[in-house]
Amino acid sequence: MLHVATSVGHTQGLGREMGVRRGATKTRWLSEGVAGVILAGGQNRRMGGRDKAFLTIDGETVFERTLGLLRSCFPQVVVVSNRPEKYVGFQVQITQDEFLGQGPLAGMHAGLGLVRYPHAFVVACDMPFLRAEPIAFLVRRLSGRDAVVPWWDGDIEPLHAVYATHLRERMAEALGSGARAVRDFLPTIDADYVPEAIMRRVEGAEESFRNVNTPEEAARFALHV
Numbered sequence: 479m480l481h482v483a484t485s486v487g488h489t490q491g492l493g494r495e496m497g498v499r500r501g502a503t504k505t506r507w508l509s510e511g512v513a514g515v516i517l518a519g520g521q522n523r524r525m526g527g528r529d530k531a532f533l534t535i536d537g538e539t540v541f542e543r544t545l546g547l548l549r550s551c552f553p554q555v556v557v558v559s560n561r562p563e564k565y566v567g568f569q570v571q572i573t574q575d576e577f578l579g580q581g582p583l584a585g586m587h588a589g590l591g592l593v594r595y596p597h598a599f600v601v602a603c604d605m606p607f608l609r610a611e612p613i614a615f616l617v618r619r620l621s622g623r624d625a626v627v628p629w630w631d632g633d634i635e636p637l638h639a640v641y642a643t644h645l646r647e648r649m650a651e652a653l654g655s656g657a658r659a660v661r662d663f664l665p666t667i668d669a670d671y672v673p674e675a676i677m678r679r680v681e682g683a684e685e686s687f688r689n690v691n692t693p694e695e696a697a698r699f700a701l702h703v
Contacts (some may be wrong), residue, residue, distance in 0.1 A: 508614050509597075515586070515593065517586070518603045519560055530603060531604075550610070551599070556572075576588055582658075583660050599617065615672075619670060625668075627672065630683070648667065
């Protein structure tokens with residue numbers, strides 16, 4: 479997999495984050511055991527049908543920014559989309575939902591099917607200001623739990639979280655029973671929920687969790703169609 483440097487300075491201080499714990503061997507990645515998964519699906523109803531992944535900021539699409547950042551953090555990046563033709567020019571692994579029409583849980587299940595590592599950082603493609611520091615913080619909290627999920631703005635952020643790859647089989651069982659929402663699946667696993675008060679002390683968290691779901695939000699953050 480081609481290693482691409484991250485862009486526009488949104489990972490300032492990334493070098494510090496990518497050095498693992500004191501006394502350990504340094505690595506170019508946040509972890510040798512974590513991949514990145516980008517969920518680039520969704521019907522974008524609140525955005526009036528516009529594809530959030532291809533909104534632009536500073537001349538770069540949200541997808542390009544997300545892909546560049548994850549490539550600088552992880553040894554493998556997987557994109558999940560039921561419109562794979564949109565992403566063939568990015569030289570990245572692409573997969574599609576096996577459980578069609580069953581939301582982000584189906585996307586996670588599909589993405590984990592290609593992951594070669596024990597864990598994956600899973601993120602939705604609607605965070606144009608994603609930064610490395612909160613991702614690194616979540617990765618460092620891995621300690622044998624099934625998932626590490628942050629709280630933000632009074633709610634959990636299951637699509638900016640780290641999951642064990644072995645959960646894929648259990649996701650398939652949940653999807654086979656009609657489950658769609660990740661938050662409905664989470665109570666069935668051993669998840670480490672990071673309190674919001676702790677996340678707010680992490681550099682870059684305020685920027686990272688700026689979701690863009692409507693044209694008004696896109697205009698507020700200077701994103702363009």
